[in-house]
Amino acid sequence: MIIVEEVQNEKHKKEFLEFPAQLYLHDKHYIRPLNKHIEEIFDPQKSKFFKYGTCKRFLFKKNHKTVGKVAVFINTCYEQKQPTGGFGFFDCIDDQQTANFIFDHCKNWLQEKGMEAMDGPINFGERDKFWGLLIEGFTEPLFGMNYNPPYYKELFENYGFQIYFEQFCFTRPIFAEVSRVFTIAYERNRRNPAISAQPMKKNNLKKFAKDFTEVYNKAWASHGEGKHIEEAKVLKMFNTMKPIINEHISWFVYENEKPIAMWINLPDLNQWFKYLNGKFGFFEKIKFLWLKEFKKNEKMVGLVFGIVPEWQKKGIDGYMIWKGTQHLREHTDFTTTELQWIGDFNPKMIKIAEALDTTVTRKLATYRYLFDRNKEFERHPIL
Known part of the structure; x- marks a missing residue:
């Protein structure tokens, strides 16, 4: 019982x-x-x-x-x-x-x-x-990512759950060749004097929070179940992230002074947290600071990638990725990047990930169970 x-x-x-x-x-x-x-x-x-x-x-x-x-x-x-x-x-x-x-x-x-x-x-x-439930790629999870044994999939599906949407995680070696398409896009856009790229700096988080909010709300808020995000909330989030922000791996692109694209990355905190056994008291904080200083972290995580609608399909993604990649190769220890999950309902982002010559290294699934078993099941709508 x-x-x-x-x-x-x-x-x-x-x-x-x-x-x-x-x-x-x-x-x-x-x-x-x-x-x-x-x-x-x-x-x-x-x-x-x-x-x-x-x-x-x-x-x-x-x-x-x-x-x-x-x-x-x-x-x-x-x-x-x-x-x-x-x-x-x-x-x-x-x-x-x-x-x-x-x-x-x-x-x-x-x-x-x-x-x-x-x-x-x-x-x-x-x-x-x-x-989401991990269904493929049973390796060390990224920070904030669910992990479970393989038998969970059978437990869910035997009960009657169906996949509402799949979540793909893409990995790419930092020193792999950048796509020729992106290289061409970089060369084309760098000749435009109005276009520039800047890495995010800790001493000016208020500006970057404002720029993030503008790009995010134009690029994402109208998608499906998306919501507008408030600048105050973004600034609070950035200030919370400040101790672990790496100034070489998050980038913004501007047309003159107007933000038009962003690529936000962080070090994978699990590469340090795995030594703390779930605790974060005084001694664990000291240990974390020591690990952060002396334990090389070779994995970074792509959190958000966005381009305002009027600049989509104009090569700004290639410009930003090429410039950012060249910079972080020189200034960081990262050897791999993994894009946080992208839903199968978002083919635009999947195409961008694939254009980076990435490989799907793990897959999660969000399951749905309809209480009325006679009702027709529908998957998440395509964006």
């Missing part, structure tokens, strides 16, 4: 954090997320998403031993064709009956609140972290 316990006290919170470490004890690729990054998601004082929805966490026990966990939630920030809830931070032993029990619990909880479908595993937050 499986017992359900809602996460309500410090003992429950600790078990929610510790269970994955036990489950993946012998998995050499698993990197434990920092406890603080998980707990902040479920803290109403720190997560804005409690203003737009509700969330509960549960532990599942059999014979007094934890066999699974999950967070289930409603987030009204994302518009869907039918009322759709979500769940994430799912972990489970390799047992279909146990997984079915957890999925049923999520379904019942959401149905009671008027939902007609559920997506998972997703985040009670933005799509840039803890989103």
Whole structure:
């Protein structure tokens, strides 16, 4: 018999954090997320998403031993064709009956609140972290990326989940030859005196936050379920990122003084966090600073790439990538870059990634389950 316990006290919170470490004890690729990054998601004082929805966490026990966990939630920030809830931070032993029990619990909880479908595993937050089930490429996860054993795919699909969209991660060696198409685009645009490229600098984050906001809202906000982003929020994000910003790897392109494109990258923090075992107290912070200073990080992560509509298909992507790549080759230790996931519903970005001569090195999937099993299933619309 499986017992359900809602996460309500410090003992429950600790078990929610510790269970994955036990489950993946012998998995050499698993990197434990920092406890603080998980707990902040479920803290109403720190997560804005409690203003737009509700969330509960549960532990599942059999014979007094934890066999699974999950967070289930409603987030009204994302518009869907039918009322759709979500769940994430799912972990489970390799047992279909146990997984079915957890999925049923999520379904019942959401149905009671008027939902007609559920997506998972997703985040009670933005799509840039803890989103999707790993189905190919079981290697060390990037910072903020879900990781799970291969058997999870069967647990989901045997229950009846269907893929709502696939998420591709593309990798490219930094010193591989830049595409000839991009080289030509660079040569063409560099002769235009109005066009210039600048790396992001820590001492002027207010300016770059403003430029990011302008490019993002023009390039992305009108896409599907996208939302306009506020400059104040971007500046807060940049200030939070400031200690780990590398000034050689994030670039903006301008027409005169007007921002028209951006390419935002960060070092992969998991290359340092994997030595901290989920903790970030005083001693771990000292260790992190030491690692950051002396432990070479050879992997960077592409977070956002955007070009304003009036400059798309004019080679600005090639200009920015060629100039940025030449610079970071000279000034950094990075040997590989991995583009954060791109959904199969975004063929434009996939084409850009492919034009970089990248290789798909991992694939995740966002699954959907319709409560009315007679209703026609539809995948995420193409942008």
